[in-house]
Amino acid sequence: MRILVGxxxxxxLLTGCETSTFVPKPKGYNRIELSPSQYVPLPDSFPYQFxxxxxxxxxxxxxxxxxRYWIDLxxxxxxxxxxxxYKRVNNSRETLVELLQDSYKLTSEHGVKAYSIDESVLRLPSGMNATLMELSGEVPSQFQFHVTDSTxxxxRGALYFKTSTANDSLRPVIDHIKLDMVHILNTLKWDE
Structure with missing residues (x-):
């Protein structure tokens, strides 16, 4: 009888206990609410408009x-x-070359942390070409551009975050602001 009860x-005990395998939860990301951007014209006190x-x-x-004409949005x-x-070129080839070199130098300084820097050219409605640089990796500036009329x-524009949040978590915001920066370029006009 004791053997039967045992x-x-x-x-x-063997059939009543279910064994389950432990599966860790994946890391979560911050929920970031993004609404479509509304745009307004820049005040006319600058030598450029967008x-x-x-x-x-x-x-x-x-x-x-x-x-005087440097701003942060x-x-x-x-x-x-x-x-x-913003800088005036004043019909100086030397000044233009120096500004372009400075722009590339500022971008390349992020090369220590960037695992890639993708460069592309965007043809603007004004007929000018803008150079876009997208940096991948844990860099402080993920997107930059420069544009000139050559004379x-x-x-130059650069995106910076004042946060230690990883860039993969910020990706939706980076992509959103990148669209804003392209809109700035597409509406850019120089005051003559």
Whole structure:
């Protein structure tokens, strides 16, 4: 009788316990709400004009280099900036070459952390060509551009986030702001 009760208990324990394999939950990403951008014209106090995202605030550059027409388009919601720098070329081939070299140098400085820098040319409605540089990896600036009319004006833009969040988590925001930057380029006009 004891053997029978013991067998029933052992069989009950073996059939009553289900074994399950442990599967860890995948890492989650921050939920980021993105709404379509609305654009407004830049104030006419600059030697360039474009439509910029209404969700941004224009902040005049306060760096150690006091440049009158340098601005940041600040996204409060994403803690990000599009830094816009402007220089006059003044029909100087040397100045243009120097500005282009500086632009490429600033981009290449991210090469330490970037595992790729993809460069492309975008033909703008104005007839100008803009050079776009997309950086992959854990870099502080994921997207940059420069555009010039080759004789009078040079404009450079760079996207920066003020956060330690990994770029793969920021990818939807980066892609969203990249579209805003392309819109800036497509609506760019120089004040003559």
């Amino acid at each position: 067998c029933i208990i052992i069989v009950s 439509e910029y995202p209404q969700a941004t605030t224009i902040i005049l550059d306060k760096s150690w280099i006091s440049e 600040h996204y409060e919601q994403y803690n990000a900036d599009i830094q816009i720098t 009078k004006n040079f404009l």
